[in-house]
Amino acid sequence: MSQPTEPAPSPDGAALHGPVARLLRPLVRLLVQRGITFPALTNLLRELYVNVAEYDFALPGKEQTDSRVSLLTGIHRKEVRRLRGAGAPVSQVPATVSRTSRIIARWVAAPEFTDGQGRPLPLPRSADDAAPSFESLVAGVTKDVRPRAVLDEWLDRGLVVLDPEGRVRLLEAAYLPKGGAEPQLYYFGRNLHDHIAAAAENVTAPSPRFFERAVHYDGLSDGLAGRLEARAREIAMGALKEANAEAHAACAEDAGGRHRWNFGIYIYREEVPARDSGAGPESDAAEGSAP
Template identity: 95%
Template sequence: MSQPTEPAPSPDGAALHGPVARLLRPLVRLLVQRGITFPALTNLLRELYVNVAEYDFALPGKEQTDSRVSLLTGIHRKEVRRLRGAGAPVSQVPATVSRTSRIIARWVAAPEFTDGQGRPLPLPRSADDASPSFESLVAGVTKDVRPRAVLDEWLDRGLAILDPEGRVRLLEAAYLPKGGDEPQLYYFGRNLHDHIAAAAENVAAPSPRFFERAVHYDGLSDALAARLEERAREIAMGALKQANAEAHAACAEDAGGRHRWNFGIYIYREEVPARDPGTVAGPDSASDAAEGRAP
């Protein structure tokens, strides 16, 4: 008895197979490392397919039926009926992530908390007058947590130290969660979502909507690759600091609304398999860096 065959993808869908396989490979590697099996991922994807088809592909003025969701996703109507309305998994911002990132953003952006070169000043724990202090820094962001509790948390996590004069010094000019804990996993999902979303939007739209480019060179020595990575970190950090300072100042006069904005930069390098004999090593053209599509 012959097995049912999967419907052939459209030409546009087939063209995506290679790029999607490449972008999923590091994710699959992480999933295997963390013990997330293929059946578990399949269950998650099934829920997401139904949720996306139900809400993102609804026709204006028409009810989204089980049959149409099944047609869009290839998932049986019985499964569609079971999964509809469940809602897609949402990554809520952990309270400590939101609070810490906002306090650090203020420390490295607000003029009263930075020096002439835009570096975060060492701050006394408190001040009797209106002078900048760690207490006033925290109080300007949240009244829900005592500054002393924030300081104890930061000292424990290595975000700050006390210098010989008892002042609080920020050790990292950006919030860099580590170790696969909740804050790092939150940013893992948020930043990759936004990058892929921007790229996907650009692919789907008639013309690129979002800025999404990269400079890339192949065939480099280990020493040059390391040097370029270090220089790229300096350039990227400068851009992030400037963007943060301008956004922080602009937010003070903004009426507020429902929009969010994310400006991110990534750097990556790896050793690749040796080229076939006779292949000439050399850099890709920097002008080749393409503007992609995104969410």
């Protein structure tokens, strides 16, 4: 049986080549650094192509066939048959990531655990009355792990410290998973997935559905770029804390369901080779619309 002819790129598909190459470049750099070779990536992409075609491009009321998956992906039917049936991808949140993020989210959002400026309070390990404590903080999120075990883990990871009065203080490091550790790699995949998913939806939809905008200036000095980065961090952290506080309060009255929501912010700067530098500063907001 002959290899199926790979579908020719549509005009829209051809227009994506340049943006996709730019998008993938930092990812390829990371893969090379981590020893993931091109053949290994090819195997992963082959599996993903088949999985996406099988589950995301199924026709309503019709069973997806090997032939149609082969036509959509350009992958031989024999390979399609071998790779199909793995099941729709499910994103599993590591238990420690889920537990830690939920406890921290409560600590920085719940009024009983924050001061008048919305900053997380230092907490005694326990309290005899209804006063806020680290024990009550953890117990309000999970009963599966003892608060002392969480405290020991967080002290070891540098997320909290004990002050001279023996109270537990949340450190800024709690917001920043260690490089290459499981929590960081989980959010690496989740955050980039959601950003790309939002951008892809905006490209394919008749009008942009998701809010996706940026402010960017070129031709800056190193000093100004550094100051803008520092200021952007302050603005971004304030926005994240405000969004978290509102979401935390709203969840207390929500009946629950199958939806999820993500509000993310990124900041980036780099030194551009002289030949690529712009003639001067410019500002532009990427196309998008409020959700």
